[in-house]
Amino acid sequence: MDPIRNPYAPGAGQRPPELAGRDEQLTAFEVVLERVARGRPERSLVLTGLRGVGKTVLLNALRSAAVRKGWGTGKLEARPDQSLRRPLSSALHQAVRELGHPEPDEADHVLGVIRSFAQREAGADAKLRDRWSPGIAAPAVRGRADSGDVEIDLVELLTDVGGLAADVGKGVAVFIDEMQDLGTDDVSALCAACHELSQNGLPVIVVGAGLPHLPAVLSASKSYSERLFSYQRIDRLSREAADRALVAPAAEEEAAFTPDALAAMYDATRGYPYFIQAYGRSVWDLAPRTPITADDVAVAGPEAEAELAVGFFGSRYERATxxxxxxxxxxxxxxxxxxxxxxxxxxxxxxxxxxxxxxxxxxxxxxxxxxxxxxxxxxxxxxxxxxxxxxxxxxxxxxxxx
Ligand SMILES: Nc1ncnc2c1ncn2[C@@H]1O[C@H](COP(=O)(O)OP(=O)(O)OP(=O)(O)O)[C@@H](O)[C@H]1O
Ligand SMILES: [Mg+2]
Missing domain, CATH: 1.10.10.10 (Winged helix-like DNA-binding domain superfamily/Winged helix DNA-binding domain)
Structure with a gap:
């Protein structure tokens, strides 16, 4: 069928044409947003799961939900051996801009605190530190969030950001992808800061996503992390959801799958979102006409596997010595x-x-x-x-x- 109209989207973080099977998480997050905005105690969400199950895509969808509520949002991807200061500063800078506080002076003060937090980068490379600028025009606010102790600094930083959000009756949500890659000091500081903020009823939440051992990483750093975060295991899709992930985008293009074709697709993909998109992409291109049949799926199998071998497996395998x-x-x-x-x-x-x-x-x-x-x-x-x-x-x- 016409490859130009192919709706499927295999690829890391690629928004799927239909976000299937995640209603539970989306609904839970709406409740979290409402409660936090009202200063009620609420645990933040942490999404965990294997590669390619759709954590990044879901994190982005949650962010959109927060933006729709008028929240300030920012996102970062943790990297091993990288301190939290710079990426978090950029994320919060964005969040403060999105909040659109009516008093420029108040907003500038908080931006200045973000800047001072960012500039207090620990580490020996002074030259690099001097060159790096968080892109914030407001002058750094000395003596706030710049003690060098990341735990103290984070509490001060997020308290100020939270105060700004509370002023306008909104909240701030920070989204952290690949959260398992945060350094141990940063993880424990982040847990401590979240703990403090929730006790003060400030409308700031951290929403994380990461590999299945992320809960272990968090609880190793602070024992109370289990009470701080609500862990949501993101898994492969049920048969029903997997069918919807295929059928709904096809219907938009006036195409369909036979029941046998859908069964064959589930057999091949096991409901893993990345596999669904890869098989969907291949079978669409190779099927001569709608409806797509089980035979078409059989013909498309090798091409789908070849695409996965390069795009999904190979790209990871190549990173190994x-x-x-x-x-x-x-x-x-x-x-x-x-x-x-x-x-x-x-x-x-x-x-x-x-x-x-x-x-x-x-x-x-x-x-x-x-x-x-x-x-x-x-x-x-x-x-x-x-x-x-x-x-x-x-x-x-x-x-x-x-
Ligand atoms: N709920 C869903 N329904 C249909 N397709 C989905 C769904 N979630 C994700 N996908 C598709 O699966 C693929 C992988 O998604 P994503 O990159 O978000 O996974 P991930 O869990 O973040 O993987 P990684 O651990 O490698 O970062 C993308 O092509 C995306 O379009
Ligand atoms: Mg991801």
Whole structure:
């Protein structure tokens, strides 16, 4: 069918033509926004899930919901080895602009605090620090949010931003993607600041998204984090939602799927959003006419898998060094060996000792590779001594590589 009218959107953070199966989170967030704006105590949302399940897309949708309510919003993506100060300053700068406070002096004061927070970048590279500017015209406010202790500074910063939002009867929401990559000091400061703000009833919330071990990262830093955040596991879509993700965008273009075709699609994609978009894209291009049939799905399979191999699996695999790739492949082998029926659970975990066994090496000698893979977000550890792929079906992909 006409590729120009192809509605599907495989790709990291690509807005899907139909955001299926996330009504629960969207509704919960509306309640959070209303309560926070009224100064009621409310836990913030943290979305967790595997790669490609749609965390970034959902985070963006939540942000849009906040913008529709007139909130000030900002977003950042955490990176390993990067301090929170600069990206958070940019996000809050944006949020304050969006709030549109009627008193320029008040807004400028808060912008000055954001600037002083940003400029208090810890670290040795003074030259870089001098050159970097947060793009804020207001002068830095000395003595506020610039103590150098990120916990104190964050509380002061968010208190001032929250005060500004409360003035206009709105709120501020900060969205943090890849939240598991925040440094330990920043995580614990952020938890402490959220704790403080919610006690004071200030309308500021942090909404996070990250890999499945994010709750463990947060609770390792502050034990009360479980009471601070409401964790929402973002998973593959149910059959019904997966069908809707395919059917609704097709209907917009006056096309349809036969029931068999939808069953075949679910069989192939298992309801993983990224796979749904990739298969949708391929089957649309290859199907001669509407309705799309199960035969069309069978024909499109290899092309969809080829697209996934490059766009989804390959792009992650390439980030691993040769030693890390050996480790990944050994994980895939260990997953098959340790399963009862020789069929690996697509998201199951394996014992690190078994991986070492496959490679015939001592577990300690493999820690550098394992740690690097954890840091690159290719694997995660949900429980001690066990690891799993963050990318669904990664094991199967690796075995077709060999
Ligand atoms: N609810 C949904 N319905 C249909 N398609 C979706 C849905 N959520 C996400 N997608 C599609 O899935 C793909 C992956 O989405 P996204 O990049 O948000 O995943 P992610 O969880 O952030 O992945 P990563 O961990 O790699 O960052 C995109 O192509 C997006 O369009
Ligand atoms: Mg993402």
């Amino acid at each position: 040769p030693a890390e790739r050996d480790y990944l492949r050994a994980m895939a082998d260990a997953a098959v060996a340790s399963s009862d029926d020789g069929v690996e659970d697509p998201v199951g975990s394996v014992a690190t000792a078994d991986v070492a066994g496959v490679l015939g090496k001592k577990p300690q000698s493999l820690s550098p590779a394992r740690d690097a893979l954890l840091k690159k977000g290719l694997i995660y550890s949900g429980e001690r001594g066990r690891i799993a792929f963050t990318v669904p079906h990664f094991g199967r992909y690796l075995r077709t590589q060999a």
